[in-house]
Amino acid sequence: SQKIEQNSEALNIQEGKTATLTCNYTNYSPAYLQWYRQDPGRGPVFLLLIRENEKEKRKERLKVTFDTTLKQSLFHITASQPADSATYLCALPGALSGGSYIPTFGRGTSLIVHP
Amino acid sequence: DSGVTQTPKHLITATGQRVTLRCSPRSGDLSVYWYQQSLDQGLQFLIQYYNGEERAKGNILERFSAQQFPDLHSELNLSSLELGDSALYFCASSSQPGTVGEQYFGPGTRLTVT
Numbered sequence: 641s642q643k644i645e646q647n648s649e650a651l652n653i654q655e656g657k658t659a660t661l662t663c664n665y666t667n668y669s670p671a672y673l674q675w676y677r678q679d680p681g682r683g684p685v686f687l688l689l690i691r692e693n694e695k696e697k698r699k700e701r702l703k704v705t706f707d708t709t710l711k712q713s714l715f716h717i718t719a720s721q722p723a724d725s726a727t728y729l730c731a732l733p734g735a736l737s738g739g740s741y742i743p744t745f746g747r748g749t750s751l752i753v754h755p
Numbered sequence: 756d757s758g759v760t761q762t763p764k765h766l767i768t769a770t771g772q773r774v775t776l777r778c779s780p781r782s783g784d785l786s787v788y789w790y791q792q793s794l795d796q797g798l799q800f801l802i803q804y805y806n807g808e809e810r811a812k813g814n815i816l817e818r819f820s821a822q823q824f825p826d827l828h829s830e831l832n833l834s835s836l837e838l839g840d841s842a843l844y845f846c847a848s849s850s851q852p853g854t855v856g857e858q859y860f861g862p863g864t865r866l867t868v869t
Contacts, residue, residue: 681865683862740805740853741853747797
């Protein structure tokens with residue numbers, strides 16, 4: 641069955657360091673992958689989308705890589721700040737339904753940046 | 756602020772009851788998505804509407820139904836509520852008929868079934 645795995649353990653890092661979060665998937669061949677940020681009790685906020693023909697994508701301090709051979713995406717935040725503390729979700733197009741792919745989210749990884 | 760509004764913010768009701776959650780998408784967005792998020796299940800897709808028509812369906816229970824109205828707002832109806840239905844319910848919108856591209860999520864409705 642299709643599965644998206646993100647590290648369930650929180651990632652604790654010091655301010656200024658680079659945070660790296662992992663999203664692994666099995667039994668998918670996604671044409672793209674998305675990353676969202678979610679703060680407690682709030683709705684997810686879209687960060688980046690990377691397509692299967694793109695190896696890397698950047699936006700300000702964020703960088704995403706997509707390795708379709710390894711079936712893995714890495715999400716990096718450089719020069720991390722306490723304000724980056726949140727849960728980060730990856731999302732893939734899952735099964736096809738009614739002409740659309742079902743958005744399928746990982747459980748997310750909590751990032752805690754210490755001052 | 757994503758531009759997506761959801762009402763009510765909180766809802767407390769008893770088992771067996773029926774509730775209606777409301778969502779207004781961002782101006783100009785034709786797609787509306789509904790999600791359920793609980794601690795043990797993560798963010799689960801329920802259903803998508805595009806310009807009034809049902810588009811994609813996830814593992815939505817038969818006790819749940821939704822619709823999108825001509826003014827593009829959407830309602831999610833939950834009936835015969837059970838304790839396990841307690842969760843955060845999010846609505847999201849996008850300009851795309853499919854699911855490529857970013858979705859803008861609302862603030863959510865927290866449903867507590869007692």
